[in-house]
Amino acid sequence: MYLFICEDSPDGILTGVYDAWSYKIANHIKTHDEIGLLSAEPYSRRLFCEYIPVTVSSEKAAKVRHTICKNLGAEFYEEILNATLASDSCGKNQMDKADAIYKTIVIALSSPDGAKVLNYLNEPCIHRVFTLSRAAFNESHHLTGFVRFTELENGVLFSVIHPKNNALPHLAEHFTDRFPMENFIIYDENRKIAAIHSAGKNFMLADASDLNQSLLRQYSEKEEAFQKLWLAFFENIAIKARINSKLQAQNVPKRFWKDMTELKDRL
């Protein structure tokens, strides 16, 4: 058994797919069953397994992306991409994320059904990709609504998020389309990465471990007033005869509350 240990990122996993695939060909390995991918260093190493570290390469990842899009279509790639963005802890005792992705790509490229294999949910690796991708998609869809921006002194809109899955690429794309003429920053505090957008341009994803925290607390003059107006609206719109905090927490899970203007003080 040959196990490729890759970085837990879209490029990391796609590079893993590239390395595993070329390794199989170069070493005349008979079947893909003898190959596995890991998206994290294993807790303990097994006997008779060869562990091969993968160095992230954006060129290799781009090649895999190109092959997938060309042969299996954009929708298939979208599904794979969402799965790579999912947090691997989406289910216990499950097949490793990178491994499920690798196996799904292998099946799709070798089957006459191509991208349609994604429908075969009775195939364990495909079901795994489906669950991961759905979890990531659902969370980023929720966040397109739950993200809150505050206006800083310099007019920049700033937002902090703490998502389970890596929602930033999806959110950056969404808000670039929505706010083309705004300067905004979305900061994923768990992963210490930020999406940075300046008016009229495309966004960038950047490492944000050294973000200047004090700058972010200097709000614009009007900011407080609009927060208060929003809070008032939020209070008034609820129908007293129907108060139902359980339903509220079911619909907007509490883990999002601390980043939401109207809910953070209700935790």
Added chain:
Amino acid sequence: MRIQQNMTLMEKLSILSTAAKYDVACTSSGVDRSGNKKGIGNSVAPGCCHSFSADGRCISLLKILFTNECIFNCAYCQNNCHSDVPRTAFTPDEVCTLTMEFYRRNYIEGLFLSSGIMISPNYTMELIYETLSRLRNVHQFNGYIHVKAIPGADPLLVEKTGYLADRMSVNLELPTSDSLKKLAPCKSRSTILKPMRQIQNGITVNKNELTVYKKAPRFVPAGQSTQMIIGATPEHDYQIMSVAESLYQKFQLKRVFYSAFVNVTGNTNLPMLPGGPPLLREHRLYQADWLLRYYHFKVDELLSEERPDFNVFLDPKCDWALRHLENFPVEIRTADYYTLLRVPGIGAKSAQRIVKARKNGTLDFSDLKKIGVVLKRALYFITCSGRMMYPTKLNEDYICRQLMSDRNMVPKDIREEGYRQLSLFDTTAEFPALQQAGSR
């Protein structure tokens, strides 16, 4: 006019959002529109919830009235001309500021602007048009706008406004014209249905224009919706659902909303509903509405003159299946999509997934579970390769008891309110005004 001058924006917003909250439609669905690279805003067809208020309802749009001043006297509405509440009105610019600043902070997906009737229907509609026009043209707002067409307003104004809005609605308010006459004497079926028909025709004409010229301005692209108040008047579910069905068929509405009645005016001609608004009934109506729109059911299959109300204890689909056991069990390997749709515990998504996944081999019960089928419900109605999940009898009473023991039959949030809803469902609830009127 009792409009108070010199109110702050905060005071106005408080009054005019409080006054708007009983309008239940808050979805931002029905139109896909990407950003235009210069203004601000886009829209996604499934809609998007931005928050959930303390009553658990989705907040998607800035839902406000332009004014709560009103010359009409609808008995169920706290803005009616007899009620003693502080009155105010926004200016178009104030609505623009709130919308733009809330939108930039991602509090909202857009604006839902309704209004009481100030001075006259035309005067009010003109102000609404002015507001939308500024939002779209001055502020370059490209996000979602839902706007009310004021019953009785000039069709030309309604049309102009329709070119700026994504969705328009005219509320039907009450299911029958009799009830309308009694509770909303200034409105009539015809003043409500006329603009509804106009908007429908406008949408049809616009669709034709768009096929000829793609860049033609779009008229109400997200379609129109309406709302009925449930439980203020004695109509049965059968009447309510039949009205909804004909609105979908004859007026091509996108959505009909049902709003559990809350007695806000304390009007003694209206039911007091000591157990609170009829939420469970509202829930069953939404479920049935769903069956009409996505599951190809007809109202006549679900209800009848003899059985005019839904069973509160079972969802309408289970209820239907139990009364049609001769159609079951269905075989997962072979049943077509429409047959699968009618199986309790199989939703539209799982039905699609089953049809696709079974091409790759047989599905067993554990596969169905992974696909998202609720086996606890479905197991009485399906076979996989000729076998049922457990040996079970196809007996109405037996299955009914089993299904009712499933606590999820009543949604968790309503259940936890201690079933207070259930008592409301006996149809002997008091309707003093209408009973009297009816006996005259």
